Amino acid sequence: MISTQLNSVQQHQTGNVDANEIDKFSQLAHKWWDKESEFKPLHDINPLRLTFIDSYAHLANKKILDIGCGGGILTEAMAKAEAQSVTGIDLAKKSLKIAQLHALQEQLSNISYRLISAEDMASEMSAAFEVITCMEMLEHVPDPGSIVRACGKLVQPGGIVCFSTINRNPKSYFQAIIAAEYLLKLTPRGTHDFRKFITPAELARLCRQAGLEWLGCSGFTYNPLSKQYRLTDSMDVNYMVACRRP
Numbered sequence: 001m002i003s004t005q006l007n008s009v010q011q012h013q014t015g016n017v018d019a020n021e022i023d024k025f026s027q028l029a030h031k032w033w034d035k036e037s038e039f040k041p042l043h044d045i046n047p048l049r050l051t052f053i054d055s056y057a058h059l060a061n062k063k064i065l066d067i068g069c070g071g072g073i074l075t076e077a078m079a080k081a082e083a084q085s086v087t088g089i090d091l092a093k094k095s096l097k098i099a100q101l102h103a104l105q106e107q108l109s110n111i112s113y114r115l116i117s118a119e120d121m122a123s124e125m126s127a128a129f130e131v132i133t134c135m136e137m138l139e140h141v142p143d144p145g146s147i148v149r150a151c152g153k154l155v156q157p158g159g160i161v162c163f164s165t166i167n168r169n170p171k172s173y174f175q176a177i178i179a180a181e182y183l184l185k186l187t188p189r190g191t192h193d194f195r196k197f198i199t200p201a202e203l204a205r206l207c208r209q210a211g212l213e214w215l216g217c218s219g220f221t222y223n224p225l226s227k228q229y230r231l232t233d234s235m236d237v238n239y240m241v242a243c244r245r246p
């Protein structure tokens with residue numbers, strides 16, 4: 001059943017949220033499902049990341065949490081991969097409304113959405129999910145370590161946590177900001193702040209500190225000529241990681 005909990009705005013936010021980021025995504029919320037919009041890159045990479053996540057997490061029949069779910073692009077794909085249930089959480093209310101409506105249209109009965117932070121969710125429940133995804137979100141929060149720690153609490157022992165984010169180096173500055181935002185105009189200007197990018201070594205340390213064991217990783221890259229994304233061994237720019245709670 002589609003959750004109606006969107007109306008119960010959480011009273012206890014942890015403060016690990018950048019209001020400008022939430023505002024930015026809220027303003028674009030009506031475009032989440034327009035595949036030619038600012039969200040085109042997320043639609044385009046969705047099959048790649050679904051394949052990556054499923055190869056570690058075997059989504060069918062799993063209880064899944066999608067942190068920073070936005071309009072539900074990945075959330076829905078995981079629901080359609082026959083998850084037992086997928087809960088999407090985000091702090092942008094407008095995005096969640098869009099996500100909720102879209103899931104209704106798609107008649108997905110195994111999805112629910114909640115306006116709650118990962119940290120508040122972790123203090124409300126622990127070891128509640130078999131799989132957690134947190135894609136393209138860590139680079140939008142003030143303290144990514146706090147999100148990773150929340151994931152470590154929310155996932156069951158033996159469960160899988162997948163992250164994706166953007167590496168921080170001159171190449172990622174050129175590709176993810178100069179090329180994507182200015183030259184190719186794949187994403188709106190100001191989508192990303194270089195200082196918030198996270199190196200794989202930094203993410204590995206955050207995962208270790210959260211009690212998560214690194215299982216594997218993959219990069220993905222965009223070819224402006226073919227306009228296609230593909231998986232690559234290089235983690236220089238965009239990359240995904242799969243971890244396990246022992």
Ligand code: SAH
Nearest residue numbers: 017025068069070090091092135136137140
């Ligand atoms: N994970 C989705 C959306 C990525 S866009 C996908 O990959 O398709 C980043 C999302 O993170 C936005 O929806 C934004 O509202 C959300 N976000 C930013 N800061 C957040 C926070 N502190 N807590 C929860 N969600 C947050």
